[in-house]
Amino acid sequence: MKNSTKKLETDRLVLRKFKEDDYQAMFDYWASDESVATGAGWPKHENPEDTKGLVKMWVDEYKEDNVFNWIIELKKEHPIGSITVVRKDLGNHTCELGYNIGSKYWNNGYATEAIHTVVDYLFQTGLFDVITAQCFEHNKASIRVLEKNGFVKEGVLRNRYIVNNKKVNLVELSLLKEEYEG
Helix, strand or coil: CCCECCCEECCCEEEEECCHHHHHHHHHHHHCCHHHHHHHCCCCCCCHHHHHHHHHHHHHHCCCCCECEEEEEECCCCEEEEEEEEEEECCCCEEEEEEEECHHHCCCCHHHHHHHHHHHHHHHCCCCCEEEEEEECCCHHHHHHHHHCCCEEEEEEEEEEEECCEEEEEEEEEEEHHHCCC
């Protein structure tokens, strides 16, 4: 495979491909976490079988080129989240990041560290000149994590989602390769 999810490491984290048996850790540490699900806009997983099918699908996708989907693992411990490219437009050299960290691990800099590492790798592949991300407007912590990595707010998509029967805005942020300071 020319480009794909490559193992990446920082001082504290290992970012690696999902394995089928990671589903239980994903369920335990973030997929069943109501705070994570609410912040991401998807329903929390009610049982490990919900997570098992999703992880199997992701593992199967690794057979294709240009699949970027990492589990975020504390070194010598266990997984705490994930980071993935959720939309790729190779013709326009753009992609969008999505990420989740279990709420028990928030405010430790793990998301900032993982995003920095993945952004660096994605720009190095030569496939992307623009990386975008979207967050609910009320998710100030996630917006701040992206801004710490050089992302710039481009605008607000009004009433884009309904969360708990309430319309919420989505903030669009982006990082251009020529602005990236690695």
